[in-house]
Amino acid sequence: MLKGKTAVITGASRGIGREIALRFAAHGADIAAIYCGSRQAAEELCEQIRALGRKVLPYQCDVSDWENVKETVGKIQSDFDGIDILVNNAGITIDRLVPQMKEEDFERVLNVNLKGAFHMIRQTYMLFARKRAGRIINISSASGLVGSAGQANYSSAKAGLIGLTKSVARELAGRNVTCNAIAPGLIDTAMTREMNGQARERMENAIPMKRMGKPEDVANLAVFLASDLSGYITGEVIRVDGGLCM
Template structure:
């Protein structure tokens, strides 16, 4: 059965691959983007592009109203939108720290809380939060990003306990280094150094992350909640 799916930050990288995976499976997919133009690849699949800055509660509310009008209440939410502002602690401004937390963690709170309204009425729902191996391992120069991504784990597990009786599951996918536009900007030396740390000796493809997300949103994962699924080539094992 075709479900109403929302992917935040679905216009590029991992989010785009996730949106495409759900659309290919026949779901009604909406995705948010903050800037730029919606990708033609998703338009051709019939996905609904909704401009929304998840740091603005009013924009989140308007986005949900548009999606509900066109696709019905959101049944599957994938909270993927996020930013980085990397800097060593001594040079990191309070604004750099707050901006990352407000987007990655508080922004996720906003979109999850709004989706929950319809899920509670329906007494079912699937929520998948996109964290990062950095939230488990930590990384020098990324204290703000790591804190925001680690926070998603506690957030998801608290809600898994709070709303499990309503047949709403909350799970986390923690990707490692993924071959996207962002990582392609690294130098060849930096990319080589990263791969050397990964037991599988390669970057993940965005589609590999999307497959894990789709599984957690499927009937096959109906008894999985509060889980953290690493898609990191073994980089974060033991954390």
């Protein structure tokens, strides 16, 4: 489905981003894997993708830093023959109730989760517009649709990402470039495994399907949105949440 395409994926070394990178590669895409933390995790991902016969290179980048993003996208352009797909998945959480949330905690989450996506889109926007083709996929969250207690910063960032998705979709629709958002619910990743056991059980019970999702549930949708099959879909926010927000 993605043969001959090059995909840039932020937050690619773990969780949902890692699964998206692997699924894209399995469907024929070459991967520019952007990570911020563990070089070892990024290299392990690259080894798996190379085993699938695809080209892959890791790039360490703080997406909240405009100059860092500009430099990284420039390197990707010189290393690959163009960019066809952008997946904005990089994200962090710093959870606290509003009275305990520091201003820098609020700003840091918005800078990575929302501003980081803006930086990546801004840096690749004209590449897509000039070639009159491209797919942009933003990984939002169910928290951006309904809000989550203790996550005012995260929910604000993910809601803002939905607004960014719709604005970019309108701007680029005439250039045959689509921009859509995926809103995962409770997904079984390293981050959710760190949750308090009782809190996790309460959340699972609130899901109509009575179970957590898997990273591949999100990745499978991302493959579809990145492919030619989704060419007439843009500006959409698609939930992958087991019915949590219906």
